Amino acid sequence: MPLPRQCFSRWVIFIIVGCFVVVVVTCGTYFGLAKRKRHSFDWTAIVSDRGDVLPDFSFAGYHASAIILPSGDGANITLAFNGSVDDVGPLIQEAVDKMAALGGGAVLLPEGRWPMSAGVNITSNVVVAGAGSDKTVLVLQERPSQPVFTLGTPNNGTKPRYGSRSNITNDYVPIGSSSLDVVNSAGFAADQFVYVSRSATESWIRGNGMSGLVRDDAEQTWIPVGKRIMAPNQISSVYGTNVTLKIPLTDNLDADYTQPELIVYTPPYMNEEMGIRDLGIEVPDTCSGAPMSDKTCNSPAVHFPSWTVDSWASGLSLKGFNKFFQIDQDASRITIQNCTMNRDKDIQGAALPFDILIQGSQVLVQDCAQVGSPEARCFTVGTGSLTPGPNAVLRHKTKSDAQTIYPHQRWAHGLLVEDSSVKTLFVDRGIKGSGHGWSINGGVGWNLDGSVDFESPPLGINWCVGCNDPKGNATFIESGKRVDPQSLFMAQLEERNIYRQDGDNEEYNE
Structure with missing residues (x-):
């Protein structure tokens, strides 16, 4: 029996397939470029006389911001406290240790206001979660002479x-x-x-x-x-x-x-995949405003020590601390998001405290706010001496210009402050402190509406793009108006082919 005759020759089929491939590739390229180049301002064209370009801040955050925060689904222990307990700290620590021994999971805290002492150590692959920042509230029974929660191994001086x-x-x-x-x-x-x-x-x-x-x-x-x-x-x-x-x-x-x-x-060791979320912590006998020399009042609520990586804090409401978050040198890929800090009293003396002290790298602070007294002076976000980037602060809020985003001292480098009305200073601090001098190089302000003072060191450069009435000698671009993209951080993520929908920063991975 003869074979059926082909309707189309082999060459016609090759031509049709070839045209289809060309169309697919062309459309993919077109729509990809359209998605990446839809912005009216080309930030990639910013280049200094020596070839410096804007740092890539998109590598800041949990897993270099390649993924959003985990949901906490999986194994967990749900704690139940009774009204007679006088300190839930040891119970939380016991549950954390148990989850760590089982390979990790979440320790879920019940609703209520619970008395607690500072000093809980969260270990790798464990998350401590409440029922909400106003539903699960841990009330410190004494002023914190040590961090309330430490995510990782407390500093022991171990070197790489x-x-x-x-x-x-x-x-x-x-x-x-x-x-x-x-x-x-x-x-x-x-x-x-x-x-x-x-x-x-x-x-x-x-x-x-x-x-x-x-x-x-x-x-x-x-x-x-x-x-x-x-x-x-x-x-x-x-x-x-x-x-x-x-x-x-x-x-x-x-x-x-x-x-x-x-x-x-x-690294001597690494602690990873630790989190704390959806709870409140209060110091009734407030530490806010205590002198910086007061050793009973200057420990943070949440501490990320050296060699802690891919860890996070989210949805916290913190009140009465003199320091709220501390990220140490060699901690990296840390996210702090959707947290409020209530500094309810002004500082005694000239030395100002930090809300958030960044000394590590790849730290992302987003959608956080200082909600306390407008008179309470502080560095709401600051960097320590020689702090390496990239680090990023997005959509930060405060109550007044007494609370500043202010690299503190000695050549930190690679800090982005974006989409904020907080007073921001990237400057030479000169003889302040013990000679803090040039505090930042490779810093970028992006779409800042508040008071802005940016200076560039003689052997470096800082930029402010889309900043309102900036002062200083830094490189200012498109001053007095906002630029598109609204977010440099998100635009740089897209350059890495990582795309987020609006609000992704408030979600968790399923």
């Missing part, structure tokens, strides 16, 4: 183990670059943890105008000669003597002033 190292040979590495050339790449490999390191030199300090600080006839030291400035990163790939990093640099490297190097390190 260092491995291969090599000098970086580039004459200048601009902010935003991911590529480094080294003398010898033999000891480097993809996925290794590395520090991009350099030592402060006399010429670099002098070049930034920081060599002659004097206060009350006493010399002030900004950064000591020889002090290492360390920025953690991870290797993406190695090709010959070129090393590509996973996270673009938030600081510039200039061989005219210092010899940078790349150093492999191994």
Whole structure:
């Protein structure tokens, strides 16, 4: 029996399939570009004379913001407290330890106001959750001389183990670059943890105008000669003597002033996947306003110590603390979101406290607010000495200009403040403190409506884009009006092919 005759020749079929592929690819490219380039302002075109570009802040946050926060679904323990209990802290700790021994899960706290002492340690893969910030309220029985909740191992001074190292040979590495050339790449490999390191030199300090600080006839030291400035990163790939990093640099490297190097390190340990959410914590005998020297009143409500990664706090209502959150050096990929902080009394003395102190990297603070007394002065978000980026603060709110977003001291780098009316200062603090000097490099303000004072150091750069009536000598772009995209952070996420719908930041992964 003869085979049925083909309706179309083989060549016609090839042509039809080929046309279909071309249409699919063309449409995909068109709609992809349309989605990525729908904004009226091209932020990718911002480039300094030396090639510096805006840091990529989208790597800040839990899992570098590649995913949203976990829901807490899965194994859990639901606690039930009776009215006669005088301290629920030990009961919470016992439940945390039990969940950790089972491999992780959630410790669910009941509704009510419960007496508690500070000092609960949350361990890897455990989440402590209440029924809501106004439904589950933990009331401290004493002023906190230690953190109420510590997510990870309390600081014990353990250092990383260092491995291969090599000098970086580039004459200048601009902010935003991911590529480094080294003398010898033999000891480097993809996925290794590395520090991009350099030592402060006399010429670099002098070049930034920081060599002659004097206060009350006493010399002030900004950064000591020889002090290492360390920025953690991870290797993406190695090709010959070129090393590509996973996270673009938030600081510039200039061989005219210092010899940078790349150093492999191994963390001593890592604690991960810890969270605290949907509860309130109060200090009835308020610590707000206590002198900074008061050791019984200056511990945070929530502490992320060194080597804590991919962890978070969400939906907390905190009242009466003198410090609300602290993120230590070498903690990373931390998210703090949808939290309120009630500072109900002004500080005694000139030294100001922090609401949120960032000393780690890849920290994301979003949709948080200081809701206490407008007279209560503080740094509502601040960075410590040499704090590496990227770090980001989105949609932050306060009650007055007495509460500022203000990098505190000594060359932090890579901080984004976005879509906020909070008074923001990226400046040379000069002789303030013990010689805080230039407090930030590679900083960006984006669509800021409040009071703005931005300055650029002689050997660095800070930007303010879409900022209202900014003051200072920084690089100002489109001042006096907001720009599109409204969110640099979200636009940079999209450049990484991570897309979020409005409100995703308030949701949890299912």
